[in-house]
Amino acid sequence: MKPASFDYAVPRTVAEAVEALGASGRKAQVLAGGQSLILEMHLQRIRPDLVVDINRIPDLDHMSVEDGELRVGALIRHAAFERADAVPGPLGTLLSRAVVNIAHPPIRSRGTMAGSFGWAHPASEWCAIGVALDATVEVTGPAGARALAAGDYFLGPYRTARRPQELITAVRLPLLGEHTGVGFIEHRRTHFCFAQVAVAAALTVRDGVIGNARIGLVNSADRPLRARAAEQMLLGAEFGPLPTGRRLPGDHPFARAGRVAAQQDAAPVAEPYADAEYKRQAIAVLVGRTLCEAATDLRARLAAREGDHR
Numbered sequence: 001m002k003p004a005s006f007d008y009a010v011p012r013t014v015a016e017a018v019e020a021l022g023a024s025g026r027k028a029q030v031l032a033g034g035q036s037l038i039l040e041m042h043l044q045r046i047r048p049d050l051v052v053d054i055n056r057i058p059d060l061d062h063m064s065v066e067d068g069e070l071r072v073g074a075l076i077r078h079a080a081f082e083r084a085d086a087v088p089g090p091l092g093t094l095l096s097r098a099v100v101n102i103a104h105p106p107i108r109s110r111g112t113m114a115g116s117f118g119w120a121h122p123a124s125e126w127c128a129i130g131v132a133l134d135a136t137v138e139v140t141g142p143a144g145a146r147a148l149a150a151g152d153y154f155l156g157p158y159r160t161a162r163r164p165q166e167l168i169t170a171v172r173l174p175l176l177g178e179h180t181g182v183g184f185i186e187h188r189r190t191h192f193c194f195a196q197v198a199v200a201a202a203l204t205v206r207d208g209v210i211g212n213a214r215i216g217l218v219n220s221a222d223r224p225l226r227a228r229a230a231e232q233m234l235l236g237a238e239f240g241p242l243p244t245g246r247r248l249p250g251d252h253p254f255a256r257a258g259r260v261a262a263q264q265d266a267a268p269v270a271e272p273y274a275d276a277e278y279k280r281q282a283i284a285v286l287v288g289r290t291l292c293e294a295a296t297d298l299r300a301r302l303a304a305r306e307g308d309h310r
């Protein structure tokens, strides 16, 4: 199918983009990477009157570290995160482990992190990481700029607290400290499918016990989710050696956290190849495994630091 006809604007500044979006109350869409929008327009599931192409706004094409946060401008593509050292510390590792799960290289070379926040698909890897880490979404509209906490930003599938005339200018993610280990594991039908379920985890250890846990759940509800009950039950747990063997013993804190995430935090929505019960089982297993990955990552970081001090 061909898209319905639409007008096309190519602003050179954020102010021009906002003006175009607000123009005469029309149904406008922002074109960033186009990897979701163009497909939806071809299927005529989205029929904008106006497409505002932001690709020629140089101010949006920056990534920087400021005040302990990574600031990702709205034109930074997924592929920018494929190398772990593109971003300092454990955050760089987490983003690099997640990004390879987003579609395939041509899509990653065009699609943007901010576009994922604009699209707000429940199976978006970036959005679940954003919720787990308390990211901030910067938007600018006719009334000026404002910052939205990721936890308040997602309202449902493809629904957010962003007003239609507002442009996302950047997404800010807090850097993670050196006593933090990270993990990301995804389960999907084929390599190019969206996740049936995926889990992002960041564990911080202080004095031999877990002092902070962040768990993001992908496609485990009608929006990206943070597994707060599971995080809470991990606090204060001893950071001992991981058990050997393929399966976590059922009474291990990571296995218990998996069950809590599946039963208390998640609200899975059935899909053609994964009903809600299947997803709950997958969440329970993946949370346990992802926490093990985060623990292994942290041990490697601590060992490397000790090596540096010798």
Ligand SMILES: Cc1cc2nc3c(=O)[nH]c(=O)nc-3n(C[C@H](O)[C@H](O)[C@H](O)COP(=O)(O)OP(=O)(O)OC[C@H]3O[C@@H](n4cnc5c(N)ncnc54)[C@H](O)[C@@H]3O)c2cc1C
Pocket (backbone or CB within 6 Å): 028, 029, 030, 031, 032, 033, 034, 035, 036, 037, 038, 039, 054, 074, 101, 102, 103, 104, 107, 110, 111, 112, 113, 114, 115, 116, 117, 118, 119, 121, 123, 124, 125, 126, 166, 167, 168, 169, 192, 193, 194, 195
């Ligand atoms: C085959 C295939 C597989 C995919 N697999 C995955 C996957 O596994 N995981 C995943 O997360 N994504 C996946 N995607 C989607 C891809 O990651 C997109 O890049 C992403 O969802 C949107 O980013 P974009 O920059 O392309 O946005 P666009 O397609 O340009 O825009 C998407 C929406 O966001 C809005 N928008 C974009 N930028 C802004 C902004 N700055 N301010 C306000 N609104 C904005 C637009 O108005 C539009 O409604 C897949 C896509 C395809 C085609």
